[in-house]
Structure formats: C-alpha cells, structure tokens
Amino acid sequence: MKTYATLYLADDHQIVIDGLKLLIGSEEDIKIVGYANDGEAAHAGIRERKPDLALIDFSMPKMNGLEVIFSLRKMLPDTKFVILSMSENIRDIREAQNGGAKGYIRKNADRATLMHCLRAVLAGGTYFPDVKTIAAESEKQLFTPREIEIIKLVLDEYTSADIALRLHLSRTTIETHRKNINRKSGTNTPLGLSKFLLQHQIKF
Known part of the structure; x- marks a missing residue:
C-alpha cells in the first residue's frame, strides 16, 4: 500500500x-x-x-x-x-x-x-x-510614504499648518500632497478619507 x-x-x-x-x-x-x-x-x-x-x-x-x-x-x-x-x-x-x-x-x-x-x-x-488582502495592499500602494504620513495626521485632525510644522515642510508642499491624496481617494474631507480607507480595507 x-x-x-x-x-x-x-x-x-x-x-x-x-x-x-x-x-x-x-x-x-x-x-x-x-x-x-x-x-x-x-x-x-x-x-x-x-x-x-x-x-x-x-x-x-x-x-x-x-x-x-x-x-x-x-x-x-x-x-x-x-x-x-x-x-x-x-x-x-x-x-x-x-x-x-x-x-x-x-x-x-x-x-x-x-x-x-x-x-x-x-x-x-x-x-x-487571499485576493481581498492583495487588493488592499495594491490600494495601499496608491499612496507614497509621505502621503501616508500626512494621511495619518489628517485623520488625527491636524491642520495643514500643523502638519507642515510637524514634518518640517512648507504649507504649500503639504497642500500639494493633500490635493494628490484627495484625487486618489476621490474625497476632500477627513471623514471621506476615513471611509475610503475603511471600504478598501487599507490599514497603515
């Protein structure tokens, strides 16, 4: 046998x-x-x-x-x-x-x-x-490391001016990053961004 x-x-x-x-x-x-x-x-x-x-x-x-x-x-x-x-x-x-x-x-x-x-x-x-996990990782890669830093601070209710001070960047640079984040997520509010991350199972 x-x-x-x-x-x-x-x-x-x-x-x-x-x-x-x-x-x-x-x-x-x-x-x-x-x-x-x-x-x-x-x-x-x-x-x-x-x-x-x-x-x-x-x-x-x-x-x-x-x-x-x-x-x-x-x-x-x-x-x-x-x-x-x-x-x-x-x-x-x-x-x-x-x-x-x-x-x-x-x-x-x-x-x-x-x-x-x-x-x-x-x-x-x-x-x-798990294709859902792979899809989430792919979505996560939509954002650059700097954008991820800014997203975390936006969700913690930091203003662009606060983020600029914290990251030692100009406010104009932060606003440019936020515009890119808004374009990629299809929203321009912290609440909308939070919903986008939740819907796409993106965690940082």
Missing part, C-alpha cells in the same frame, strides 16, 4: 527545481517522481507519470502552466495541479482558479507555507492567496 503522494515539478529555471527538491525531498509523505524545464516536457512527463500532484510554473516556454493544466485535467482527473508563480496579480490568481488549478503558491513562499499548500490540495482542498 502506497504511503506517500507523488509529485511532479515543472519550472523553466533549474535552480528553482533544485531548490524545491531540497525543500520537499526530506518529506516522508511526498515523493518527487519527475521534473521538467518547459511546458511540453511537463505535459509529456505528467501524462506518463500520472502523479497525485503537479507543481507547475505559471510561465514556461513552449506551453505555459495553465495550458498544461487545461490539456491534462480531463485526461488525468486524479492529478491535482498547483500553480507556482512570482506574480501576485489578482487576474493571474483568478485565471489559475478558473483554469483548473487547485492551488496557487508564490515562489517567495517559505517552506512551511509551501508544504501547507501542497498538503491542503492533496487532502482534497484548495489553496489560493
């Missing part, structure tokens, strides 16, 4: 494959049964090995990860697919979800997160980044 799950790796950078082997190779419940460095080789290898799980790079030459999944998911209904990517783009995550992947893990994830993702998918679940 097999006591481990089989895993196939696909990434066009051999250093990534080697790193994954080091991270996963010591696990007793997961056995790596093959790897490939391009989409066509991955397609052939997965079709031949029929692994329980395939961890596939989103972007590869010849066939990308989603194309491999789309081509194999009906042929190999027992194989689960997880996308490996550097991207944190919400569109890419949703494409992976809609394309048949059961998980999506970023290449900068730590070992514990990677193993949690793989085991969750092997157990019949899914693992995807």
